[in-house]
Amino acid sequence: MRVSIASAAFAASLICANSLAATYIQAGKLIPANSNDVLSKVTVVIDDNKISQIKQGFVSGSEQDKVINLQEYTLMPGLMDMHTHVTSQINGPASYMERFTLNEADFAIKGVQYANRTLMAGFTTIRNLGDGYNESVALRNAINKGVIDGPRIFTAAKSIATTGGHADPTNGQASRIQGDLGPKEGVINGVAEARKAVRQRYKDGADLIKITATGGVLSVAKSGQNPQFMDDELKAIVDTAKDYGMTVAVHAHGKEGMERAIKAGVTSIEHGTYMDEQTFKLMKKHNTYYVPTVMAGNWVAEKAKIEGFFPELVRPKAATIGPLILQTLSNAHEAGVKIAFGTDSGVSAHGDNGLEFVLMVEAGMKPIEAIRAATYHGAILIEQLDTLGTIETGKLADLVAVKGNPLDDIKRMQHVSFVMKNGQIYKTPEA
Known part of the structure; x- marks a missing residue:
């Protein structure tokens, strides 16, 4: 019995020792993003899962601690994409048939x-702005x-959406199968x-509300710009969302629809063509974010x-609206509008999200501004700045790294080499 107790005590001491082990990440450069x-x-x-210290120089802990050598890399907060599906x-014409041929489980598996x-x-946090069957909740x-x-x-x-609006899932269907969708289905x-x-x-x-305040590019409907909510409907949505602690993201291309939404007090405008x-x-008056x-x-312009x-x-809308967003971002940035990073991935391929950094810089943003849009400003937009978005002691350990310096070459953001989320390592340079 004494041996058993001693063995148990020894095992417990090992568990305790392991639980005290820390991870030391030695970074050649650090962008804290605050x-x-x-x-x-x-x-x-x-x-554990938090940043406990930030030390000058390359420091190692005790023998039981883990050291990650990123001395040739730039370490940043985990990236945030504020607009994904x-x-x-x-994937081409067949995608328009998937709502007839796929079940909820199929979309859930795609999501995995x-x-x-x-x-x-390198994107450790995302906003998902719309799905078909609430499968993203399960994901x-x-x-x-x-x-x-x-x-x-x-x-x-x-x-x-409203009836016939951009997110009405029955657009383009034969009238005999359209039915009359209501609030449960998001119409x-x-x-x-x-x-x-x-x-x-x-x-x-x-977690939040997404509305389609104007027509859209990819829906099977004529207009990509017309306003699709009345003022009283927008106010009802915003006021009710606030009661439930939810922010409101707004798909909008046309000027009138987005301005109605801004005046109603929404949190962000997406696309904003x-x-x-x-x-x-x-937007500046109402403290509204822009997600380009x-x-x-x-x-969509290329595929058109x-x-x-x-x-x-759809084709003429894609050809007309698509090419305008880069200039819109340039103008918004110059005007001092608050900008958060978003890609609309699910339109383009998931995993290619880093290309947005290149385009943001092409539009006139400095590389550090684009990176802060995908970290600090993303955290503000989802009301998580107390735990995410910057590298500071006490925050969750969401960290990514790229080789070299992305401020010298923003294309490096397309090749993330190290990914840590919530203190767990998912990707290393050797992988």
Whole structure:
């Protein structure tokens, strides 16, 4: 019995010792992202899932601690993509048939694959702005439980639209199978239904609300710009969302629809193609974020050149709207609008998210501004700055690294070599 007790005590001491082991990440450069500062030769110490210390120089701990040599790399906070559709991906004309040929489980399984690609690209946190069957809620929960690997997901579940609006899933269907969708399916008309749709999203487990305030590019509907909510409907959505502690993200291309939404108090405008100086002033007045998604604009414009890739009703919208978003971002940045990083991945391929950095710099943003848009500003947008978005002691250990200095060559952001999320390493330079 005495031997057994001693053995148990010895085993317990080993477990205790292992639990005290820390990870020391030696970074050649460090972008903390809480400012434009860049530090050199820094060691970040991780205890459990949090950043416990930031030390000058390359420091090692005790023998039981783990040391990760990133002395030729730049370490940054985990990247954040504020506009994705992680359970789907456009793959040509067949994608328009998937709503008839695939079940909820099929989209959920797709999401497992796409979530992993997103994480491996260095994006440890994403907003998912619309799915078909609330499958992104199940995906989020599975990731949070450690069942599968993927980014931390803040999901809007099913987007809210008006009848015939951009997120009405029956657009383009024969009238005999359209039915008459309502708030449960994310289709509303009037104030009462607007409130009910928000409350349904809360009931479904969504983290935030996504609405389609104007027409869109890829929906099988004529206009990509027209306003699609009335002022009282927008106010009902925003007020109800606030009651439930939810922010509101707004798909918008046309000026009138987005300005109605801004005045109603929404949190962010996505795409924002036809913004102008008046819109910028409104956004600054109402503290509204802009999420550009330049990648999506470029992608749809290129695919519009291919005959048969999009339905004929979609093709002219893609050709017209797509190329304009880069200039819109340039104008918004120059006007001083707050910008958060977003790609609309699911339109373009998941895992290619890093290309957005290149396009943001092409639009006139400095590399450090683009990186802060995908870290610090993303954390503000999802109201998580107390735990995420910067490298500071006490915050969750979400960290990524690229070889060399991305401030000298922003294309390096397309090749993330090291990924840590919540203190767990998912990717190393050797992998």
